[in-house]
Each structure stands twice: as structure tokens, then as C-alpha cells.
Amino acid sequence: MATMHDVARLAQVSVSTVSYVLTGTRPISQATRDKVLAAMAELDYQPNAMARGLASRRSRILGLLMPMDERGLGATETAFVTGAAAAASSAGYHLVLSPVGGGDLDDLRRLASQRMLDGVVLMEVQLADERVTVLQETGVPLVLIGRTADTSTLSYVDIDFDQTVREAVAHLVGLGHRRIVYVNHSAATLASGYGPALRTRDAFVAAMTGHGLDPVMIAAEDSAAGGRAALAAAFARAPELTAVLAMNETAIFGILGELTGRGLSVPGDVSVVSMVTSPQVAELATPALTAMTSPGSALGRIAIEALVRHLDGPAVERHLDGPAVERHQQLLPCALEVRGSTAPPRSRRPVGADQ
Amino acid sequence: MATMHDVARLAQVSVSTVSYVLTGTRPISQATRDKVLAAMAELDYQPNAMARGLASRRSRILGLLMPMDERGLGATETAFVTGAAAAASSAGYHLVLSPVGGGDLDDLRRLASQRMLDGVVLMEVQLADERVTVLQETGVPLVLIGRTADTSTLSYVDIDFDQTVREAVAHLVGLGHRRIVYVNHSAATLASGYGPALRTRDAFVAAMTGHGLDPVMIAAEDSAAGGRAALAAAFARAPELTAVLAMNETAIFGILGELTGRGLSVPGDVSVVSMVTSPQVAELATPALTAMTSPGSALGRIAIEALVRHLDGPAVERHLDGPAVERHQQLLPCALEVRGSTAPPRSRRPVGADQ
DNA sequence: TTGAAAGCGCTAACAC
DNA sequence: GTGTTAGCGCTTTCAA
Numbered sequence: 001m002a003t004m005h006d007v008a009r010l011a012q013v014s015v016s017t018v019s020y021v022l023t024g025t026r027p028i029s030q031a032t033r034d035k036v037l038a039a040m041a042e043l044d045y046q047p048n049a050m051a052r053g054l055a056s057r058r059s060r061i062l063g064l065l066m067p068m069d070e071r072g073l074g075a076t077e078t079a080f081v082t083g084a085a086a087a088a089s090s091a092g093y094h095l096v097l098s099p100v101g102g103g104d105l106d107d108l109r110r111l112a113s114q115r116m117l118d119g120v121v122l123m124e125v126q127l128a129d130e131r132v133t134v135l136q137e138t139g140v141p142l143v144l145i146g147r148t149a150d151t152s153t154l155s156y157v158d159i160d161f162d163q164t165v166r167e168a169v170a171h172l173v174g175l176g177h178r179r180i181v182y183v184n185h186s187a188a189t190l191a192s193g194y195g196p197a198l199r200t201r202d203a204f205v206a207a208m209t210g211h212g213l214d215p216v217m218i219a220a221e222d223s224a225a226g227g228r229a230a231l232a233a234a235f236a237r238a239p240e241l242t243a244v245l246a247m248n249e250t251a252i253f254g255i256l257g258e259l260t261g262r263g264l265s266v267p268g269d270v271s272v273v274s275m276v277t278s279p280q281v282a283e284l285a286t287p288a289l290t291a292m293t294s295p296g297s298a299l300g301r302i303a304i305e306a307l308v309r310h311l312d313g314p315a316v317e318r319h320l321d322g323p324a325v326e327r328h329q330q331l332l333p334c335a336l337e338v339r340g341s342t343a344p345p346r347s348r349r350p351v352g353a354d355q
Numbered sequence: 356m357a358t359m360h361d362v363a364r365l366a367q368v369s370v371s372t373v374s375y376v377l378t379g380t381r382p383i384s385q386a387t388r389d390k391v392l393a394a395m396a397e398l399d400y401q402p403n404a405m406a407r408g409l410a411s412r413r414s415r416i417l418g419l420l421m422p423m424d425e426r427g428l429g430a431t432e433t434a435f436v437t438g439a440a441a442a443a444s445s446a447g448y449h450l451v452l453s454p455v456g457g458g459d460l461d462d463l464r465r466l467a468s469q470r471m472l473d474g475v476v477l478m479e480v481q482l483a484d485e486r487v488t489v490l491q492e493t494g495v496p497l498v499l500i501g502r503t504a505d506t507s508t509l510s511y512v513d514i515d516f517d518q519t520v521r522e523a524v525a526h527l528v529g530l531g532h533r534r535i536v537y538v539n540h541s542a543a544t545l546a547s548g549y550g551p552a553l554r555t556r557d558a559f560v561a562a563m564t565g566h567g568l569d570p571v572m573i574a575a576e577d578s579a580a581g582g583r584a585a586l587a588a589a590f591a592r593a594p595e596l597t598a599v600l601a602m603n604e605t606a607i608f609g610i611l612g613e614l615t616g617r618g619l620s621v622p623g624d625v626s627v628v629s630m631v632t633s634p635q636v637a638e639l640a641t642p643a644l645t646a647m648t649s650p651g652s653a654l655g656r657i658a659i660e661a662l663v664r665h666l667d668g669p670a671v672e673r674h675l676d677g678p679a680v681e682r683h684q685q686l687l688p689c690a691l692e693v694r695g696s697t698a699p700p701r702s703r704r705p706v707g708a709d710q
Numbered sequence: 711t712t713g714a715a716a717g718c719g720c721t722a723a724c725a726c
Numbered sequence: 727g728t729g730t731t732a733g734c735g736c737t738t739t740c741a742a
Contacts, residue, residue, distance in 0.1 A: 001470075046465065046468035046469055047469065048409070048469065048470050049469035049470060049471040050405050050408040050409040050414065050470060050471065051409050053405040054403070054405040054406050054409050059405065061471075063451075068433055068436055068437050068440075078423055081423055081454055082423050082454060085423075085454045089459075089462065094453075094466065095453075095454070096418075096451035096452065096453055097451065097452035097453070097454065098449075098450075098451055098452070099436050099437060099440045099450070099452065104444075107444070110401065111449065113401035114401055114402065114403065114404035115356070115401075115403050115404060115405060116404040116405065116416075223638060224638055224639050224640070224641065224643070225638070250635075250639065253639045253640070253641070254639075254641070257640075257641030260615070260641075261641070280605075283578060283579055283580075284579050284605065284608045284609075285579070285608070285612075286579065286608070286609070286612030286615075286616070288579070
């Protein structure tokens with residue numbers, strides 16, 4: 001493995017010159033640059049990332065910390081990751097994903113304190129999230145996907161759940177639905193402080209109330225069985241329901257199965273809208289689901305861009321906690337994609353503009 | 356950020372002593388160790404990973420290279436990742452996932468050449484995979500998940516597709532099915548040299564032939580629509596089919612939908628077995644799918660263990676390509692998990708032991 | 711426009 | 727059982 005010294009010797013220049021053509025930190029004459037480049041090519045030189053990192057105190061590596069305790073990454077998360085990776089790469093950074101489980105807080109602290117990561121994006125943030133605290137203590141530049149309860153000192157990008165729910169409800173109401181049931185994640189998930197579940201719940205109540213309708217919410221376990229149970233509960237609570245809005249990507253298959261099992265057709269008897277769902281999953285169902293499509297890759301891109309802006313920005317007071325530190329806080333709504341699972345309810349026509 | 360020097364000064368010992376209590380590379384008296392540990396705690400010392408890596412020429416980081424071009428990680432891949440992460444962690448390594456797209460071969464080469472990764476696990480290997488070549492050229496220790504066509508010089512862990520298909524077919528045949536259609540990935544995927552698709556195809560032909568049955572294979576696009584089309588094609592090719600064996604986790608939802616659409620019940624009229632599927636996905640369907648469950652986390656664990664054994668093993672001739680380099684080559688079968696989607700065909704009873 | 715040299719924070723001989 | 731010290735391969739002053 002050739003080193004910079006080898007390159008310098010072959011090109012008949014000093015090591016610093018080689019370093020400067022690599023970093024572009026100071027002007028180099030074309031002739032010298034060519035010599036150096038030729039030498040590099042000849043030796044198949046690759047800079048040693050460790051040495052570079054040690055000397056420059058920057059690894060040029062960004063970490064994407066994602067919990068993997070659950071049922072895997074959906075297409076949504078995947079889009080997120082690829083968006084982030086692309087943004088990192090075009091900013092000259094590597095992106096590595098670190099599968100941090102919930103338990104290993106120490107592991108997380110170590111990872112962040114070892115100066116191996118220039119910055120970190122944390123996914124699946126809870127309203128009260130110890131990981132955020134740990135990360136803040138270590139001083140690594142940090143951007144969240146999702147939000148903690150108190151966001152005053154943090155940078156984050158998140159889905160605009162309020163807007164998303166409002167649009168979904170408006171779609172159904174526009175079709176003429178009045179009895180709409182919201183199927184959320186499980187009670188346990190809600191209790192654990194999972195932001196999306198909590199925020200969509202509140203947004204649903206607000207949206208329905210705004211339309212003068214009664215908000216009915218059911219919690220469902222993340223499984224097909226949970227979805228079936230939730231649908232049964234929904235009919236118990238609101239026998240005349242004509243539409244289901246589901247936040248739970250897993251339960252929704254159970255909901256559809258149970259609907260079919262009860263001899264009810266989608267969207268003839270009951271309309272179904274899936275929230276924060278990828279097109280891939282929406283297309284899996286029969287009929288394909290009308291869904292609110294998450295802005296996955298944009299979220300990833302924006303998070304990384306915010307992080308990079310911070311890192312590559314003026315080196316001033318990067319470690320001062322003064323109010324001068326710029327935070328990036330942004331919400332992106334999901335987009336309504338109408339497919340085959342929504343239609344006007346059987347018993348009534350779409351409401352008119354003046355109604 | 357405290358350095359080793361600070362710790363040494365506070366503990367009144369030399370830096371090397373601090374280093375040795377950290378690495379455990381030579382005996383240290385209990386008294387000294389305690390002093391050092393106390394100093395570390397007091398200063399909240401964290402070793403600098405870059406410096407350590409530069410000096411020791413080992414980053415203690417393992418890379419898991421996974422293509423993310425597609426529809427996301429299923430529960431299978433997730434189990435894989437968590438298995439790998441756990442194994443790495445308990446061997447004292449960090450595991451980072453790198454989302455390498457198909458295109459960036461140069462990016463891959465750079466990543467591997469920069470001495471940032473002590474070893475690499477490559478997922479989703481194709482029969483002819485340029486990435487393997489690139490990686491081998493860089494000289495990083497490498498373990499594959501999946502296999503290239505020529506495995507003579509490589510370490511790998513893979514699913515035993517032969518055995519898995521044989522068991523799946525045996526299950527159906529045991530129930531009395533004779534007309535079994537195999538729904539594979541798309542023709543394009545097959546043409547691209549995707550090992551699992553190719554290997555299961557061959558295994559299916561072998562297994563069916565072994566039972567004296569006619570092997571019918573249909574290629575399906577990876578979508579619900581693809582599944583529906585495949586089922587139509589299957590009925591065209593084999594009108595009297597009573598069972599479907601599906602390799603395509605995405606298409607299977609279309610298959611089920613189309614079956615229902617034709618007024619056919621599962622498993623009453625047609626039995627369905629899903630290959631290389633996670634329990635989570637299998638439970639999504641109604642009825643829950645009988646499936647061959649992939650040994651996800653075991654695969655991940657074994658791959659990492661093989662890599663670590665290589666890295667931590669005798670430092671002898673690690674860069675020699677002599678025949679002394681031990682390769683790890685192992686196949687693991689999927690396990691049959693019977694759920695609600697398989698039953699004896701309507702028209703006949705299970706075959707007896709002597710039949 | 712270029713070179714010399716002092717580190718970055720650690721590991722691992724080598725010495726005792 | 728412990729200390730000294732020469733690097734690891736690079737970046738970045740300082741000096742020309």
C-alpha cells in the first residue's frame with residue numbers, strides 16, 4: 001500500500017505538496033499537479049482514512065443511527081437511507097448506518113465519543129429519548145428525524161403529521177364520509193411516547209372536530225391479527241363507519257382481511273386510507289391502497305444537508321452553545337396518492353362545494 | 356477531550372501503561388490498573404478511534420455492504436443485520452452498514468482501500484458480481500452472503516436452496532399435491548444472474564423430477580400485479596394445479612388476491628407455500644402463510660464470526676494468497692413453518708407411506 | 711508556488 | 727511490572 005511519501009518521492013515533490021493537491025487547500029501549479037497525479041495513478045495511491053482523520057480531526061464520515069429492533073425497514077425507511085446516502089456522497093462524506101438497539105446506550109456513547117463520526121442523524125426519535133441526551137452530551141453535531149417533546153435546542157426534520165392527517169381526512173370527507181375511524185399503533189406504543197402515533201392522534205381529533213365530526217380512534221397491535229381486532233373494535237364503537245384511516249402499516253393487512261371476511265368490499269362498503277405508506281406497500285394490497293406517501297428520500301437528503309452545512313460552515317464557535325448556533329427545523333407533509341381503496345360511501349353522494 | 360497523556364499524568368504513570376491497561380496486551384499490577392482506571396473515569400476519557408486505528412493498523416470496524424436500490428429490507432434482512440451486529444459487538448468490533456448502490460463501484464473501491472474497514476461482509480451477491488472482484492483486489496478480508504458462480508477462493512454463507520426447496524416440495528407432495536407450480540422472480544432477475552432465483556429453479560426441477568412430477572415454473576415481476584399475472588399464467592400452463600410454491604415475497608400478495616378474485620379459497624382449493632420468508636410477512640397474509648423461514652440472524656452471526664476468526668487469528672500470511680488461507684463455506688437451510696395456507700388438495704387424500 | 715517539520719493520539723517494540 | 731520512544735500516514739503551520 002503506497003503512502004504519500006512514496007507518491008512525493010516518485011513525483012519529486014514534498015509530501016506537503018502531495019497533500020495540497022489532494023485537499024485543494026492551496027494553489028498548486030499545473031505542472032506540479034500533473035506530476036503528482038501521475039505518480040498517484042502509477043502507484044494506485046489511496047489516502048489512509050485513519051491518518052487523514054487523525055491529522056485533520058475530521059473523519060468525513062456521517063452516521064445514521066437506526067434502531068433495528070423491529071420488523072425491518074420498509075420502503076419508506078429505505079428511501080430515507082438512500083436519500084441520505086446520496087446527499088452525503090455528493091457533499092464528500094461517507095454515510096454509515098449503525099444499527100443501534102434500544103439497550104446499548106453505552107455503545108452509543110462510545111461510538112459518538114470516539115471521534116469516528118463527524119456528525120450523526122438519529123432516526124425514530126421518541127418524544128422522550130435518552131439517546132438524544134447521550135448524543136448531545138458527547139457534543140457530536142446532531143440532526144433528528146422526528147422530534148423530541150422539547151425541540152428548542154435541536155435540529156430536526158420530520159413529517160408534518162398535522163398537515164398529512166388534515167389532507168387525509170379532507171379527502172375522505174370530500175368523498176362524503178362522515179363516520180371515519182382512525183386506527184393507530186398500539187396502546188403500548190402510544191404510552192411509550194412514539195411521536196408519530198401521538199401527533200397523528202391529536203391531528204385526527206383536530207381535523208375531525210374541525211369538520212364537525214366525531215373522532216373515533218382505535219389502537220391496534222402491529223400485526224395482521226391486531227388489525228383484525230381493531231376493525232372489530234371499530235365496528236363495535238361505530239357500527240355505521242364508512243371509512244378507515246390507518247396509521248399502522250402492518251395492521252392494515254389484517255383490516256383488509258377482516259373486511260373481506262365480513263363480506264364487506266373495499267371501497268364499495270368501506271374506504272381505506274393508509275398513512276405514511278410507501279407506494280410499494282400500497283400496491284401490495286388488493287385493491288391498491290389510497291395512501292399518504294411519505295417524503296422519504298427528501299427527509300434523508302434534507303437531514304444530511306443540514307448536518308453538512310453545520311460541519312462545513314464557519315468553524316466559529318462550533319462548540320459554543322450560544323444562541324448563534326443555527327438550528328434546522330423543518331416539517332414535510334406526506335402526499336396524498338389516490339388509488340383504489342377510496343370511493344364515496346354507498347349511502348351518500350360527495351358533499352357539494354357549498355355544503 | 357482528554358487524551359491518553361492527560362490520563363497518564365493524572366495517574367502518574369507513563370502513556371504506555373495507560374495504553375496497556377486499555378488493550379490488555381501486557382500484565383499490569385492491580386494497583387496501577389486501579390489508578391489508571393480512576394484517572395480515566397475522572398477525566399471521562401474516551402480513546403480516539405482514529406489515533407488508535409492509525410497506530411495499530413486496525414480500525415476494529417467491520418462493514419456490511421448492502422445494496423439498497425430496491426424495495427427495502429424485509430424482516431429477513433433485518434434479522435440478518437441484527438445477528439451480524441450482535442456477533443460483531445461481542446467480538447469487540449463495531450459493525451457499520453454501508454448502502455452501496457449498484458453503480459458506485461469506484462465508491463466501493465475507495466471505501467475498501469482507505470483502510471477504514473478491517474473486514475467486509477457483502478450481501479446480495481450475484482452469480483457474476485463485479486463487487487466481489489473489486490473487493491478482492493483491495494485485499495480486505497471478505498465474506499459473502501450468497502455465492503458467486505466460482506466460489507473456490509471465497510468465504511461465504513448462504514441459504515441451502517436445494518435443501519429448502521426439497522423440503523417445501525416434500526411438504527406439498529406429502530399432503531397429496533401433484534400439480535405444483537413454482538413462481539419465481541422475474542425473467543429479468545433470472546437473466547441478471549441472481550443466485551437464489553437460479554438455484555431454487557434448478558432445485559425445484561430436481562425435486563419435482565425426483566417425485567416423478569412435472570416441474571412448472573413461472574417467472575413473476577416483483578409486484579402484486581406480477582403475482583396476479585403469474586397466477587393467470589400458471590392456470591394457463593397447468594389448469595389442474597392445486598399448489599403454488601412462491602419464491603417472490605412481493606408477488607405472493609398478488610397471487611393471493613387473484614386466487615380470491617377467481618373464487619378460489621386458500622388452502623381449500625389451492626395450497627400456497629412461500630419461500631425464504633420471515634414469520635412477520637407470513638403472518639400478514641390471510642390465511643397466514645406456510646413458509647420456509649430463512650435463518651436470518653444465524654446467517655449474519657456466522658458470517659461475522661468467520662470474518663472475525665480470520666482477523667483475530669494468527670497474523671501469519673494474512674496477505675499471502677497461498678492455499679493456507681482458510682475459507683469458510685457454509686449453507687443453512689430454511690425451516691418449514693406450517694401455517695394456514697397449506698392443506699391436502701380437495702380431490703385426493705395425502706399419499707400413504709408406501710405410495 | 712513550494713518545502714521542512716511539528717504534531718494529531720495512539721501502539722508496540724525495546725529497554726530496564 | 728513499568729517507562730521511553732519511534733513511528734503510524736497524514737495535515738498544516740511556518741518559512742522561503
